Amino acid sequence: MKNDQIAECFELLADLLEIQGANAFRVRAYRNAARTISSTAESISDFSTQGGDLTEFAGIGRDLAKQIQEIVSTGQHAQLEELKKQVPSGVLDMLRIPGVGPKKVAVFFNELHLTSLDELRAAAEAGVIARQKGFGKKTEEAILKNIQMATEASARISIAEARAAADGIVEDLLKLDGVKQASAAGSCRRRKETCGDLDILVSCDDSDVPMNALAAHPFVSEVLQQGDTKQRVRLKSGVELDLRVVPEESFGAALQYFTGSKEHNVVVRGLAKDLGLKVNEYGVFRGDQQIAGRTEQDVYAALGLPCFPPELRENRHEFALAAAGPLPKLVTLEDIQGDLHMHTTASDGMGTIAEMAEAAKARGLKYIAITDHSKRVSMANGLDASRLRQHWKEIEKVRESISGIEILCGIECDILEDATMDLPDDVLAEADWVIAVLHYGLKQPREQIMKRLMCAVTNPHVDIIGHPTGRLVGRREGADLNIVELLKAAADHRVMMEINAHPKRLDLDDIHAALAKEMGIPIVISTDSHTVNGFDVLTFGVDQARRAGLTCSDVANTRSLKDFRSLLK
Ligand SMILES: [Zn+2]
Ligand SMILES: [Zn+2]
The missing domain is CATH 3.30.210.10 (DNA polymerase, thumb domain)
Incomplete structure (x- = not known):
């Protein structure tokens, strides 16, 4: 069982208890535990079944530890199941209405006996909500307005989309006369991998200036709300953005x-x-x-x-x-000297070796590795041993014809479903740089996934595990792997870990990357570029590394090629 699933149980428990008017202290204990569990890299489930003492984790006492053991061993939580019977699922749906939390839902359910979004809508339309103590006409209107959104799927956008929208709007607001400062805030500024909505702050003596500009901005589809200092708009992408005009002081x-x-x-x-x-x-x-x-x-x-x-x-x-003491200096985009994961026309890339090298050089990179796919990825025209050797010869030619950037002969080699490498050892031995990856069979049981990863980690020629979990943000869960075991083995065998910078991957994630750092494993931030513009995503990988607290010394490709090479086994 994944940590997030256990955390979700506790979150739901907290919601249900709060709706039932339970003791606030008890509710908070569940929420704290949920947060601890979801931000722990180690598998709580494994830790528990192996007899580990769960009370070692912050916010987990004896009682909660027992409940975790119950969830892990039975796959459910008896009290949660009981509470679910008492509170209809339609009541829980109400929690998805923006601005409505468990306290308001408690009133709807316990005092007004409403049990679904439809009943709540009808009550609001009849003016029943506004007459409740602690509610007013405004709250009722907000509920009516927002109830639709609760019914629609809650859309989160990737950090790439969020930054494109927020940074673009901030840049345009800063050009306005009278605007002194403007900045994105919220999860976008924290560089969280997905954002639910966007926040922008601006200081300007006349709040009409930025608000009128935002209302007319090409990214904006409609103004949802406008007050003296706050404006809420919907972007064409569907996501909502709050603009707040605040005094300079x-x-x-x-x-x-x-x-x-x-x-x-x-x-x-x-x-x-x-x-x-x-x-x-x-x-x-x-x-x-x-x-x-x-x-x-x-x-x-x-x-x-x-x-x-x-x-x-x-x-x-x-x-x-x-x-x-002083905070560590986190890695920055400017610190990155090399990019060690990219594709060319030899497999599924769009650029030739020379084009990719020139593009990397133009961005100030000092070295790259060309890492096309191995043969298992047949739909990407993956390379077998003889094509790969030919490809490396081509790379060597380009290497001689271009100055100012070093090019390594690499390969992104599949770890096959049967826990063998897609290319023989003698071929891998000839490479400057071997990335081992899982592409297929991601749904295999954990035991087999770990067997595959161990096959790669213990291979003397493998330098790094690429996109280690195989997850796609918001679309596909990663393989079921034991991250601690993987990282321990990687540390023992001097294998590095990748942060794949593509915003759809961001794999390792921030929590796992922080754990890798703790275990002394060098991280490489790579773009996995398939085009000459693919290097653009490097910034998202750096963001993720910063969220993990990584400094230059944790990120191997901040080094010169010579120093980087000294890290290889
Ligand atoms: Zn890949
Ligand atoms: Zn790749």
Whole structure:
């Protein structure tokens, strides 16, 4: 059982208990446990079945540990099943309405006896909701407006789409007369791999200026809501964007507040309270006096904290890092010197060897590896031994004809379903760089997946595991693998791990990459380019590495080729 499934059980339990009006402390305990479990890289299920002590994890006490064991061993949670019987599924659907949480749903269910979205809609239309204590006409209207969205599938967009939209709009807002500052906030600024909606902050004396510009922006399809300082629009892609106009003296505070994450900000507010201060979207306050707010730097400094890079603000390790000294300097796009995963016309790429090398050089890269597919990937025209050897000869020719960039002869070699390599050892031995990957049979049982990965890791010629889990963000789950076991073996056999930078892959993910770092495994951020423009995605891989807390020394392809080579076995 995957960690996310266990976490989901606890989240659902917390929702159901809250709807039933259970003790707030108990509800919070489940939510904390869910968060711990979903942000743990190690398989909780394996840890539990192997007799590990679950109370070692933050927020997991004796009682919760027992419940986890129950979920892992029986595949379900008796109390959760019981609660599900008491609360109709239509009531849980109400939780998907933006702005409606368990407390409001509790009123709908317990006091108004509404059990589905349709019944809720009818009640709102009849004006019943507005008459409830704590609800008003506005809330009722919001529910009516948002109920449709709850019925539609909740669409999240990739970080690539999110950044294209948010960065493009910010750039255009900054060109307007009177606009002093503008920035994306929220999960997009934290570079989360998918975003549910977008947030932009702007400071401008006349809020009509940015709002009118946004309403007329080519990315925008309609204005959903407009107030004095806040505007909500829907983009043509379907995703919603909130624009907030904030005073200059509060810009940093608002940026800090709306960048989040919620979990990060809870800790920030707690630390402020300990200092006798209050922090909100307007500033840091001692009593009524504002002591910071103009820049994020000021806001954090007023609390004795460093200005955390947004990618770290998830309440994972950042506060511990800050307590231990200056924050580590995270890897940046400019640090990357080589790209070690790309395809050419020899397999399914669109560029020739020379075109890819020139394009990489034009972007300032100092070295690349050409890594076309091996023969198993027949639909991508994968190479057998003799074609591969011929291909390498071609690479050598290009190598001699182009200066200013080094080219390694590589291969992206499939790890076959029967746990053998797609190419014989003597061929792999001739390569400068061997990426081993799973492409097929991703649904095989964990035992076989691990057997395949171990076959690659223990092969003396394999340098790295490419897109290790095989997941596609939002579309396909990764193979069922034991990440800890894989990383341990990789560390023992000096095999590196890839962060595949394609926004559809981002594999390893942030949590697994952080674990690899902890285990001392060099990470390589690769583009897996199939065209000369494919190098564009490098930035998303770097984002993911930053979310994992990786520095230059953790990322092997920040080194010169000579230093990089010294890492190879
Ligand atoms: Zn691949
Ligand atoms: Zn590839």
